[in-house]
Amino acid sequence: MVKYEDKVVVTLDINGEVHKAAVRPSDVLLDVLRQKLGLTAAKPGCKNGDCGTCTIIIDGLPAKSCLVLAVEAENHKIQTVEGLRGQSPAQRAFVDANAFQCGYCTSGFLMVCEALRQNYPTYPDEQIVEEWLQSNLCRCTSYKEIRNAVRLMYEYKT
Amino acid sequence: MIPFNFTYYRPDSLEEAVRIHSELTSKGLSAVYYSGGSEIITMCRAGSIRPDAVIDIKEIPELKSLAMDESCLRIGSACTLYKIKQSKAYPLLALACGRIADHTNQCRITLGGNICGTIIYKETVPPLLLSDAEVTLLGPEGKRTVPFSDVFDGRIHLLPSELLVSAQIPKWALSAQHFHIKLTAQEKIDYPLVSIAALIKDNFLRIAFSGVCSFPFRSQQIELVLNNKSLSISERAERAASLIPEEYSDRAGSAEYRRFVFKNAIEELLEEWENG
Numbered sequence: 001m002v003k004y005e006d007k008v009v010v011t012l013d014i015n016g017e018v019h020k021a022a023v024r025p026s027d028v029l030l031d032v033l034r035q036k037l038g039l040t041a042a043k044p045g046c047k048n049g050d051c052g053t054c055t056i057i058i059d060g061l062p063a064k065s066c067l068v069l070a071v072e073a074e075n076h077k078i079q080t081v082e083g084l085r086g087q088s089p090a091q092r093a094f095v096d097a098n099a100f101q102c103g104y105c106t107s108g109f110l111m112v113c114e115a116l117r118q119n120y121p122t123y124p125d126e127q128i129v130e131e132w133l134q135s136n137l138c139r140c141t142s143y144k145e146i147r148n149a150v151r152l153m154y155e156y157k158t
Numbered sequence: 159m160i161p162f163n164f165t166y167y168r169p170d171s172l173e174e175a176v177r178i179h180s181e182l183t184s185k186g187l188s189a190v191y192y193s194g195g196s197e198i199i200t201m202c203r204a205g206s207i208r209p210d211a212v213i214d215i216k217e218i219p220e221l222k223s224l225a226m227d228e229s230c231l232r233i234g235s236a237c238t239l240y241k242i243k244q245s246k247a248y249p250l251l252a253l254a255c256g257r258i259a260d261h262t263n264q265c266r267i268t269l270g271g272n273i274c275g276t277i278i279y280k281e282t283v284p285p286l287l288l289s290d291a292e293v294t295l296l297g298p299e300g301k302r303t304v305p306f307s308d309v310f311d312g313r314i315h316l317l318p319s320e321l322l323v324s325a326q327i328p329k330w331a332l333s334a335q336h337f338h339i340k341l342t343a344q345e346k347i348d349y350p351l352v353s354i355a356a357l358i359k360d361n362f363l364r365i366a367f368s369g370v371c372s373f374p375f376r377s378q379q380i381e382l383v384l385n386n387k388s389l390s391i392s393e394r395a396e397r398a399a400s401l402i403p404e405e406y407s408d409r410a411g412s413a414e415y416r417r418f419v420f421k422n423a424i425e426e427l428l429e430e431w432e433n434g
Contacts, residue, residue: 001167001168001169001170001174001178002167002168003166003167003168004165004166005165006163024163025163025164025165025166025212026160026162026163026164026166026202027159027160028159028160028199031226042202047159048200048203049196049259049263051367052260052262055262061265062261062262062265063262063265063266064196064263064266066199067195067196067199067200067263067266068195068199068266069195069199069212070196071166071168072168072216074215086250098182100215112262120179131256131261132261132262132353134260134261134345134346134347135194135260135261135262135263136262151277
């Protein structure tokens, strides 16, 4: 059994690298990524699980990192935008489709799109794309361009 | 950020989880079983709960499993809504799970969290009530398996330190004709104004609701009205609307508006059931 009371050093597998951070059991993963590990791609938005700007991938599925404790992320594979290294199909597609204005929501959308591609290697039903994207908000309303980026992402191989 | 600390436990077994909960509460400490975590983190952040301990149960194998046995489908309480939806093992429950929160949150929220949490919209409850599901509970005094409807009357009634282990759905329900309608005031992912689940058994329409009032419910009175084919569809919908057990208004809709939407949704459902 695991029991953590005060500060504890957790080991996290992020983007295939081992990271260690001293955390309180009640620290949320979003804050630990940004403040303890300098991984600032996941953005704080509503911090209430509604907006999706802090979306990361845990074990191949999207997760809002504001609603995950850092201690419960031990022994799981975490991916953030830093792990996409600037050249992923999702990132290239967002640039080429002009799928952002202010860009604040982009990290979250990129991770949802990357998770979608990992789970559906070929372009899935439009309904599935819509369901996955509904988890994220864009207040500049670039939704149409984001949908175009998803289609474009599937044309890019790696 | 959660503005206080708690002790985090990740037990290896069900028995260990219950023992920890029971020991902590006997010392006067507050402990919560923690699975997907979305509601607990949100409430801690907002300051509406302040547990001394969270007991993370979602890695316990029995709670993660979703499997068929001879007579039923057994769903562990820490199965995520996404897993239940993807399995399609119980189609009505899969539809309900697909309309809770949004897709990303469905990957974290669990069956047990949806049933035992404080949120009033418990979309997984109607499919369990309609299928005569049983639930297995484990407490300090041992394990018991009971009809879900015996422990749920708007909210679940658990004994001190008791943990929801699994829900068992009888096989007939897995292939029964079913209907699911969730209507919201604005966005598709919003909480429901009116959510209706229906399951047909022996040509009899069983029906249960969420969103209509401040608790989910199955109503035999409403079922008798809706199955009375001597009345027209609109008469049945009108009478059913008059049997809603509570006047419930919130910002999404007044009680009157809810009744209006309820009646239209019932008409649509009956139309589909009877005329295809």
